[in-house]
Amino acid sequence: AEDGYDLWLRYAPLEPSRAEQVREVTGPVAIRGEADGTVGAALDELERGLGRMLGDDRGRKSITLTRIADLSDGEGWLADSLVGAPEGSFAIAADPHAGTVIVAREDIGLLYGAFALLRHLASDRPLPEMARTYRPAMPLRLLNHWDNPDGHVERGYAGRSIFDWWHLPEKLDPEMIDYARANASIGINGAVVNNVNASPLFLTKRYLPKLKRLADAWRPYGVRLYISARFSAPKDIGGLDTADPLDPAVRAWWRDKADEIYAQIPDFGGFLVKANSEGQPGPQDYGRTHADGANMLAAAIGDRGTVIWRAFVYSAEDETDRAKQAYEEFVPLDGQFANNVIVQVKNGAIDFQPREPFHPIFGAMPNTRLMLEAQITREYLGQASGIAYLAPMWSEVLDAQTGRAGTVAHVIAPVGMAGVANTGSDRNWTGTHFDQANWYAFGRLAWDPSLSPQQIAREWAAQTFSRDETFLGKVVPMMLGSREAVADYMTPLGLAHQMATGHHYGPGPWVCDLARPEWNPCYYHAADSEGIGFDRTAYGSDALAQYAPEIARQWADPATMDERYLLWFHHLEWDHRMQDGRTLWDAMIARYDAGVAEVDAMAQTWAQLAPYVDPARHRAVSESLAIQQREARWWRDASIAYWRSLNGLPLPDGVRVPE
């Protein structure tokens, strides 16, 4: 039975008409030159994929994989488009006689090319379209696993960790190879294997052989291994009495540690660090800056790898506006970070909400290598229930104009994108079948942020479920509307952080008694009998001033701004007139209702799609949508009931009082 284990790499048999077209351009697979390691993986994948899609008859032509170095005289034209192309680039060419040729400079390009070819055959796209050059838009396309050594996954909703630290290094789960294949298939080229709230265990001698085993297994697939490093490790496991980044003994300890790691893992990616954030140790414990801390680790690693330093910081002492704090701490450090340091910035200034305006740091640190951090796992978006396809959310941020340096995608293009992984030990990897689409979409957008969420959904659904036109015509719009539905029934019109305490599952707008003010939902909605919303204008926290003037202006006026961000920036009276003339109260209720209605529509659509999906997966998705239907009502009804307890307003005409 279909259980989702194969992800988008199912390679379901092509229907006869498509198979016939494909056989016009494919055939037996040949490789010029050495075929070990990465190229061997490419050959295996083509064998597997073509075998399953086409059966024994692979076609009348051939598929040839060739490195540029192995091209013969007269074939130079095949490499023209790859001159100066970034690492991992490849070209697919159609040769009327020979069939299909995949050319790349590096072996990893050939593997990416094999996956691209298979993806194209498995989709419903016209075959001639595949002949072109493919280049990654950014060099680093990284998963961040928040997995702990004991197997628990922070904010993981798909079971336990996929990493079996207990049995490594002797035992390597075959899943670890399938994991690397899945990543390579969408261009992901690095994985941080442990939680940013890091255990120092990963830096011990005991763990090094385990890490090495994984790194060796993933190397052919171009997936470099990184770890999260605990800043206090010199004290925790090194026997020193300080972790001060300017202390010579501390610097020597990290240098030795890096040497020890690189001796075993020559292509070790580097360290990801969460410092002085939510209780984690860091350089500020010693009166040093983030730059002091990052540069110390960067010196230890040298040009062998990268230090990725997170900008997710906010402190209990600063009560003005949490949304302003990362900018205030980091922007003054612009230009002070070493060349092999990357600063990793979440998409928005709070924390992975269903909708946030882009983080004001993007564009504001022109002399720092900035990388975007997105969250694939749905901590604040319903976790492991229902459907929330996140590509529209990420595209919204990537396409946002910073007003300083082009779009966010443009700012991060020289560096990369990280995604907090949603993988776990569940058979289908991600808890729900549709959450596979978020892993997929993250990789595809990191490779090419200009891909539309629609195109990504379409190619994912075609590979994962069915190429049938009717199916795709229904499932793709359903996916595209799903995240907006969640934003509507949880936190409409720019509200944020209304989730219940700690676990962040379900509504909690009434919560107001937590120790730190900025943990309370009431801090974010600021609602009372008069109105609702967080004033970030000059009359309030003035977070707006962190954006370029041109952007700040767009959001400064409720009468003209994009109302999806309304209550993020403005505190307004309940009877504030919206741009369409309704009151804010009526508009809010309409959004909650629209969210519920959208989930109901998704459930209905999915029910109609039973003929196109195997029963096991169809049923699992139906059940998941039934949970989401219940949750959407819970969110809407609890939220509205709470707002009414403050404002005493009646429900608009025609709206039912929740039972």
Ligand code: GCU
């Ligand atoms: C969120 C999340 C934490 C996580 C933190 C981070 O606050 O709830 O679990 O550790 O982000 O990104 O560091």
